[in-house]
């Protein structure tokens with residue numbers, strides 16, 4: 539029996555058309571774009587059905603609300619299809635992939651996110667291969683988790699980062715090997731593909747728009763300027779630090795801020811500005827203040843995964859100690875556990 543795959547089109551360059559203000563998605567036009575790709579009706583392709591989200595968005599405009607809508611669209615159709623291909627803009631695709639990996643609890647079918655750098659309506663579009671190969675991967679059913687296919691590589695969704703603004707291999711996964719590579723054949727990397735973490739039927743954990751922030755430190759940062767954002771309202775913050783978790787501590791300016799955050803109960807998650815490697819808080823004196831303030835180590839998580847995980851854990855309604863505990867644990871293959 540042929541596999542059935544649901545294509546969820548959320549917007550993004552893949553289906554965009556040129557307009558007066560630049561490229562933008564046009565409602566109702568994407569089905570016509572797909573009809574112009576003869577390979578999609580080849581007998582070797584799975585059966586597929588297109589679902590167009592409303593509104594269609596440039597992914598820069600995707601919010602927690604759209605993550606919930608995409609998750610709901612998958613949950614509503616979960617039993618009718620063997621897998622899902624989510625067509626999405628590249629700019630925030632890694633965030634959405636991370637969010638879906640947490641939201642879709644007990645997932646045991648493929649959910650592949652893809653898109654393109656050049657619209658399908660253009661001659662040199664990379665969207666054709668990205669779509670066709672994603673459909674084949676979703677139908678093969680080898681990778682039953684949230685993944686991201688782009689430019690010949692299948693990556694774990696919550697390990698992916700957009701690393702090129704204009705290259706056709708726009709994504710990388712600096713801390714985890716590709717789950718598959720698509721050259722002449724699609725080769726799966728069995729040792730990198732996780733065993734499904736299934737403990738019952740699929741559950742959709744909807745996310746709330748929890749007030750969180752991301753702060754990147756830089757040489758000369760004047761921490762007092764950030765004092766006003768560290769209010770009781772801010773529930774969590776991802777701190778993008780230097781190297782293995784280091785922050786400038788000149789003038790003792792940061793410590794009072796961290797202590798203030800700590801007193802407010804804000805969860806400080808320490809990630810690294812280095813794409814590769816992990817955070818080890820306390821290795822250097824410059825990270826000792828973070829340790830003393832009870833910061834959580836993001837280990838080798840991407841900022842995208844850390845942001846999505848904070849939304850997820852807060853939305854589950856856990857208390858702060860539980861959230862801190864789970865931030866450092868591997869829930870969906872998003873981090874390498876500390877040894």
Ligand SMILES: NC(=O)C[C@H](N)C(=O)O
Pocket residue numbers: 549550551552595596597598626627628629630653654655656
């Ligand atoms: N290549 C793309 O899809 C970029 C576009 N701005 C988006 O993220 O929706």
